[in-house]
């Protein structure tokens with residue numbers, strides 16, 4: 001990747017990417033531990049969804065939920081695409097990574113479970129405002145192997161998720177290659193790689209804290225919209 005791009009990306013915070021309309025692409029049910037928790041079979045191929053870029057928030061902003069909705073936290077490794085990526089092979093896929101972030105794939109379960117039952121789109125369950133809290137940008141060089149990083153989440157100080165990306169069903173390279181067969185990935189796009197076991201609901205005034213190896217931690221509060 002051109003060095004000017006690396007320095008440009010390192011100097012910006014992820015939410016800026018939403019201003020230029022970059023995509024947020026999510027992988028669902030990508031952890032063996034979560035599939036076991038939910039008693040579901042491993043997917044045969046990645047399950048992919050899009051999240052609206054207007055859902056980005058950064059540290060200092062709050063996650064907003066309605067008191068009447070069930071909204072789950074999901075801690076995830078975020079992969080930030082560094083260069084245009086179309087129909088790449090799995091063996092070349094990691095070359096297209098520009099960096100990483102820690103992300104929360106906040107999910108409105110009330111809406112998503114209705115959508116699943118009706119075979120309807122997931123957009124509102126995944127892409128509501130404040131549904132994508134992100135950390136600062138993590139340079140690519142800081143993560144030697146994206147398929148072996150620890151990630152954890154505490155809810156009001158209690159540990160709820162404690163996983164490692166080595167538990168993913170489809171590797172980071174596989175996800176990038178798979179998505180790029182259908183959809184061109186572009187610099188600044190964010191790929192959410194799925195969440196390990198322990199996902200669960202938040203309530204107004206809860207505090208979520210999460211971390212990725214010894215690279216970054218972040219904290220978000222949950223506020224009611226009503």
Ligand SMILES: O=C([O-])CC(=O)C(=O)O
Pocket residue numbers: 026027028029030031034074105107193194195
């Ligand atoms: O919310 C879901 O149902 C699935 C999902 O994003 C994940 O496994 O990370």
Ligand SMILES: [Mg+2]
Pocket residue numbers: 026027028074076105192194195
């Ligand atoms: Mg997720």
